[in-house]
Amino acid sequence: xxxxxxxxxxxxxxxxxxxxxxxxxxxxxxxxxxxxxxxxxxxxxxxxxxxxxxxxxxxxxxxxxxxxxxxxxxxxxxxxxxxxxxxxxxxxxxxxxxxxxxxxxxxxxxxxxxxxxxxxxxxxxxxxxxxxxxxxxxxxxxxxxxxxxxxxxxxxxxxxxxxxxxxxxxxxxxxxxxxxxxxxxxxxxxxxxxxxxxxxxxxxxxxxxxxxxxxxxxxxxxxxxxxxxxxxxxxxxxxxxxxxxxxxxxxxxxxxxxxxxxxxxxxxxxxxxxxxxxxxxxxxxxxxxxxxxxxxxxxxxxxxxxxxxxxxxxxxxxxxxxxxxxxxxxxxx
Amino acid sequence: xxxxxxxxxxxxxxxxxxxxxxxxxxxxxxxxxxxxxxxxxxxxxxxxxxxxxxxxxxxxxxxxxxxxxxxxxxxxxxxxxxxxxxxxxxxxxxxxxxxxxxxxxxxxxxxxxxxxxxxxxxxxxxxxxxxxxxxxxxxxxxxxxxxxxxxxxxxxxxxxxxxxxxxxxxxxxxxxxxxxxxxxxxxxxxxxxxxxxxxxxxxxxxxxxxxxxxxxxxxxxxxxxxxxxxxxxxxxxxxxxxxxxxxxxxxxxxxxxxxxxxxxxxxxxxxxxxxxxxxxxxxxxxxxxxxxxxxxxxxxxx
Numbered sequence: 001x002x003x004x005x006x007x008x009x010x011x012x013x014x015x016x017x018x019x020x021x022x023x024x025x026x027x028x029x030x031x032x033x034x035x036x037x038x039x040x041x042x043x044x045x046x047x048x049x050x051x052x053x054x055x056x057x058x059x060x061x062x063x064x065x066x067x068x069x070x071x072x073x074x075x076x077x078x079x080x081x082x083x084x085x086x087x088x089x090x091x092x093x094x095x096x097x098x099x100x101x102x103x104x105x106x107x108x109x110x111x112x113x114x115x116x117x118x119x120x121x122x123x124x125x126x127x128x129x130x131x132x133x134x135x136x137x138x139x140x141x142x143x144x145x146x147x148x149x150x151x152x153x154x155x156x157x158x159x160x161x162x163x164x165x166x167x168x169x170x171x172x173x174x175x176x177x178x179x180x181x182x183x184x185x186x187x188x189x190x191x192x193x194x195x196x197x198x199x200x201x202x203x204x205x206x207x208x209x210x211x212x213x214x215x216x217x218x219x220x221x222x223x224x225x226x227x228x229x230x231x232x233x234x235x236x237x238x239x240x241x242x243x244x245x246x247x248x249x250x251x252x253x254x255x256x257x258x259x260x261x262x263x264x265x266x267x268x269x270x271x272x273x274x275x276x277x278x279x280x281x282x283x284x285x286x287x288x289x290x291x292x293x294x295x296x297x298x299x300x301x302x303x304x305x306x307x308x309x310x311x312x313x314x315x316x317x318x319x320x321x322x323x324x325x326x327x328x329x330x331x332x333x
Numbered sequence: 334x335x336x337x338x339x340x341x342x343x344x345x346x347x348x349x350x351x352x353x354x355x356x357x358x359x360x361x362x363x364x365x366x367x368x369x370x371x372x373x374x375x376x377x378x379x380x381x382x383x384x385x386x387x388x389x390x391x392x393x394x395x396x397x398x399x400x401x402x403x404x405x406x407x408x409x410x411x412x413x414x415x416x417x418x419x420x421x422x423x424x425x426x427x428x429x430x431x432x433x434x435x436x437x438x439x440x441x442x443x444x445x446x447x448x449x450x451x452x453x454x455x456x457x458x459x460x461x462x463x464x465x466x467x468x469x470x471x472x473x474x475x476x477x478x479x480x481x482x483x484x485x486x487x488x489x490x491x492x493x494x495x496x497x498x499x500x501x502x503x504x505x506x507x508x509x510x511x512x513x514x515x516x517x518x519x520x521x522x523x524x525x526x527x528x529x530x531x532x533x534x535x536x537x538x539x540x541x542x543x544x545x546x547x548x549x550x551x552x553x554x555x556x557x558x559x560x561x562x563x564x565x566x567x568x569x570x571x572x573x574x575x576x577x578x579x580x581x582x583x584x585x586x587x588x589x590x591x592x593x594x595x596x597x598x599x600x601x602x603x604x605x606x607x608x609x610x611x612x613x614x615x616x617x618x619x620x621x622x623x624x625x626x627x628x629x630x631x632x633x634x635x
Contacts, residue, residue, distance in 0.1 A: 058533040062525060083539075091536030103527035108550045108624050117545075118535040157625045173535060 004072070005181055005213050006032040006055070011069035013047075013054055015062070015283075022283035024050055026237040026291065028069070029310060032181065032213050039228035039245060040217045041260065045280050047237045048217045049099065052183045056096055057086050073181075091122045095174040096183040097203075100190050101166035105158040111169055112154040115141065115176070122177035141172040146202060164195040171199070175206060182207060183215045196220070200227065221264050225249055230316075233257045236281050236291040239310070243317040253319045255296050290322070298323055350595075363599065372603070373596030377589065382600035386582060390604065391475025392462060393574070393581035397566040398476070399497055400505035404566075405559055408509040409548075412516025412555070417543055419521055427513060434510025440572040443503040447576065450499060457499055460578040464492050496577075503573045508562045512555050519551040553620050560616025564609040568601075 013025035024047050032038050040048050053059050055071055057078060071078040073093065081089060098104035106114060115138045119129065129137070135154075142150035145168040158166055167188055174182060187203060188196035204227050207214045218224050224231055224245065231248045233241040233256065241254040252258045259276035278295035281287055287294050293303040300322055308320045347353050350373075351362050366373065372382035415427040451459035462477055463469060470480040470489055478497070481490035523529065524547060532542050571583035586601035588594075621627040 053530060056530075056534050058530045060533070060539070087536050087538060090534055094534075096531070096534045098527045098531055100527060104531045106528040106532070106546055106550060107626060109546070110625070117532075117537060117541075121536045121538070121541075157629060159626055159629060170531070173531075177536070 003034065004031040005034050005036075005074065007070075007072040008051070008055065009070040009072065011051065011054060011071065012067045013050060013059075013064055013069075014067060015064050017063065017284075020284050021065075023286055024064075024237050024283050025054070026286070027307070028234075028238055030232050030239055030242065032215060034180075034213060035211055036213050036230065037207070037228040038213070038215045039224035039231035040215060040234055041219070041221065041224060041231060042234035043260075043280060044219075046234045048234055049185055051234075052096060052185055052215065052217070055183070056090060056094060057081070058096075087121075091177050093179055094181045094183070095177065095179045097167075097170055097174050097185060097187050099186045101163060101170045102158070102190070104170050105166055107158055110155060110157050111161075112138065115154070115169075115173060118173050118176050137176075141176055142169070144175070144206070145169075145172045146198075147172070163191050164199065167191060167195075167199055168202075171203060171206070175210070179210075179212055181213045181215070183217075185217045186219065187216075189219065221249075221261065233260065236286065237283070238291065238307075239320065240292065241317075241319045241321075242310075243319075247317055251317075253313060253317065253324060254321045255298055255323075256292050290320075367603065372600040375589070375597045376594045377592050377597065382596050385585060385597065386600055386604060389580060389582040389585050392579060393567060393570055393583050395462075395476045395478065395497065396500050396504055396570055396573070396579070396581065397563065399501040400508070400566050401559070401563050403501060403505040404508040404512055404562060408512030409516050409552075409555060411509075412513045413520050413543060413548060415513065415517040416520035416524060419517075424517075427517070431510040431513045434506045435514075437507070438572075439503050439507060439569065440576060442506055443499065443573045443576040446499045446503060458492075458496050459499075462493060462496055462579065463489065464496075467492055500570070500573050500577050500579060503576075504566055504570050508566060512558055512562070515558055516551065516555045519554050520547055523547055523551045549623055552623050556616050556619050556623065560612040560614075560619075561609070563612040564605055567608055568605045 008028055008030050011025050011028040012023075014021040014023045028047070028051050030038075030040075042048055050059070050064070054064070054066060055073075055078065059066075066079060069079075073089065078086070078089065105111075109117075116134060119134055119137055138154060139150045142153055147153055147165060147168050153161065153165065153169070158169075161169065171187070184203060188199040191199065200223050203214070214227075216224065216228055228245050231243060231245045232239050233248070233252075233254065235256050241248065241252065241257045243253075248257065249261060252261050256276065263276065276295060281291055281294070287304075289305045290296070290303045290308050293299045296303065302322050308322045308325075310318050310320050311324050312318050313324055351359050354362075363373075370383060372386070374380065375382050375385055378385055411427050411430075415424045418424055446457075447459050450457040458464065467489055470477065470484050470486055473480045473483055477493040478490055481487070481493060528550075529542060529547060532546050533539070537546070568583060568586070570579075570581060571587040573579070574581040574584040575587070582601065582604070585597065586605075589597035589601060617627075
């Protein structure tokens with residue numbers, strides 16, 4: 001197997017809440033190769049954002065606790081890094097674009113002071129920038145994301161910008177440092193479709209130009225289909241299917257993936273489908289065995305007792321479902 | 334005027350102070366005088382009220398000023414740390430401390446502090462603004478510490494500071510506890526926002542996030558409360574002033590109230606009212622600097 005840039009192994013995470021805990025992530029496994037575009041799909045609340053925040057180690061100010069698992073980035077365990085190493089890791093190797101650009105910009109600082117602060121820490125302490133260099137860098141970052149009149153944007157506060165402009169500012173800030181992996185958490189979801197399209201095109205182009213990997217989380221399956229090489233389907237805190245994107249869309253295996261892909265509305269033909277009945281489970285008391293079994297129409301007795309392992313169907317396709325266990329496959333545990 | 338005063342003398346005073354007129358006429362006379370800087374003559378001290386107040390006010394203002402700084406700095410710092418380490422022992426200690434501060438009356442702190450530091454340990458003075466062996470510095474602002482500093486008299490400065498410690502703590506602890514709780518709540522809520530996670534993801538150190546990004550966005554409620562607390566500190570200091578024999582204005586107001594010295598009462602109330610107003614205006618100005626949304630939204634409505 002080729003070398004991975006990022007490898008998440010059996011990540012378990014829960015949130016401590018009053019009177020118990022929410023077991024949100026239950027054995028997340030996935031990998032990202034060098035210069036590879038990865039898509040992650042799954043319904044709201046399945047733990048996509050939490051996984052990404054865990055990778056960046058930015059859950060520190062919440063009540064999340066990681067109970068098990070490894071996050072290997074270039075073969076170093078992110079979870080075992082000390083504070084200084086984590087900061088260097090965030091500054092030099094990884095970056096994240098948040099879901100809601102309005103919430104991701106601090107409302108009380110001007111764009112200038114936010115960008116300058118990022119520049120100050122992302123460039124490290126070894127080289128001191130002059131005021132002019134700093135300004136040029138900030139202006140260039142903003143014009144790279146096709147923001148008109150970057151000089152004026154620098155002076156503005158987030159509330160003076162439109163949603164699309166805020167999203168561009170967020171992307172500019174995320175791409176300020178030299179990085180290897182960009183996590184894009186539903187970029188543009190809160191924007192209208194044309195702006196969303198522009199943003200994603202821009203992102204795709206920047207990523208290609210810089211030669212970095214990207215993890216794209218999105219509900220827009222069309223975008224996933226166009227941009228990513230491989231796609232993971234996530235459900236209630238674990239990965240249920242992984243495949244080459246084209247393969248996943250043409251031949252989804254897991255009952256959930258089938259439902260998800262079938263639920264994309266089409267203009268001609270069957271119209272809006274019924275989707276998948278039911279809701280994402282309650283994390284304080286998740287179902288035993290496969291977490292999808294209460295909603296699955298193919299439930300077998302084993303689904304209710306034991307969590308399905310990731311089964312390799314072909315070189316490019318893996319699925320976590322008992323339906324695809326062949327005779328003679330050895331089951332761990 | 335005692336209870337034995339003859340009828341005609343009482344009547345003469347009533348006419349002199351316009352008490353025989355309807356209340357709005359009385360208000361008119363009072364307000365006209367106030368605008369001319371005349372607050373009337375104290376019935377007890379027989380001095381003009383304005384003179385009395387300007388004589389006594391700096392002493393109280395000195396306590397209020399230091400108490401306010403204490404409330405603002407210490408209260409906010411404890412609040413931020415309580416939020417950052419929420420539900421840990423730091424937070425719980427801060428919480429106990431805060432509730433203790435809120436429920437305990439000022440004079441209890443004053444008496445306990447006096448007992449402990451003046452009687453048992455004998456490290457702090459218990460009375461007055463300055464040691465009797467020292468002479469007061471020439472009056473510039475009326476605040477002994479600042480006057481002493483301006484004149485480079487450090488012995489007086491440190492002695493005055495020593496005299497201030499206990500009154501300031503007694504007056505300030507309650508307010509500090511309040512601002513601790515408010516800051517904690519505000520910081521705690523903002524800590525979970527995406528922009529904090531975003532700042533972290535750009536590699537900004539936690540220390541900078543806490544005291545720059547997080548504090549600025551969380552300070553609005555604290556600043557509003559601080560604006561109110563400044564005036565409260567001024568008027569609520571009377572028991573503390575009584576205990577520490579502090580020649581202050583809150584005590585003067587209390588005495589005036591007990592002796593029905595109407596001119597002095599209205600003078601004191603007016604002064605406090607002015608400071609309530611100033612405190613609020615100042616808080617609003619500070620808030621609009623802290624949060625651009627305050628003025629950006631109010632000007633964009635044209």
